[in-house]
Amino acid sequence: MAAGGAAALAALVIYTVFMRWVVGQTPNWAEELPRLVLIWTALLGSITCTHRRSHLNAGLLPLIVRSADVRRTIGKVTDFVLLVMLLMLAKAGWDLTLVTMSMTTTALKMPVGFIYLSVPVGCVGMALMQLQHLLSSGDTP
Structure with missing residues (x-):
């Protein structure tokens, strides 16, 4: 999904540059x-990153904490805190979506709320991944 979005973004930017500099008419x-x-x-790509635990991190915990049990406990606490924060952010994003749904964008004439809808969708998706990590019995990095 993220690769498709990145490809679409690249195509849109290339088309826009072509239209602006070659044709002389910007869409x-x-x-x-x-x-x-x-x-x-x-935001949709972040769901996959959360599932794979591939978000950027410093990786210092194994250097500071030697005990695997303590690292596992810290990982579970971290998963829980992230789950709570993502749910709070999803709620705030949903509220903002509802407030802005009656407004329209300038060029596309679409509801502004559709843009903000990406926040609760992405955050709920990441929260589900965090819940999966929290409930799994495997080691957390």
Whole structure:
């Protein structure tokens, strides 16, 4: 999904640059549509990163804490805190989506709330992945 969004974003930007510099006519959606694709791609891609635990981290815990049991406990606490924070962010994103659904974007004439909808969708997806990590019996990195 994220790769498709990145490819679509690249195609949109290439098309926009071509239209602007070769044809001399910039599409009216040149600013809004790539931004929309970027936001949705980033938040949907973050679900996969959360599932794979591939978000950037410092990796210092194994250097500081030698005990595997303590590291596992810290990992579970971290998973729980992240789950709570993602649910809070999803709620805030949903509230913002509802407030902005009656507004429309300038060029695309679509509800602004559709852009903000990416926040609760992405956060709920990441929260489900965090819940899976929290409930799994395997080691947490």
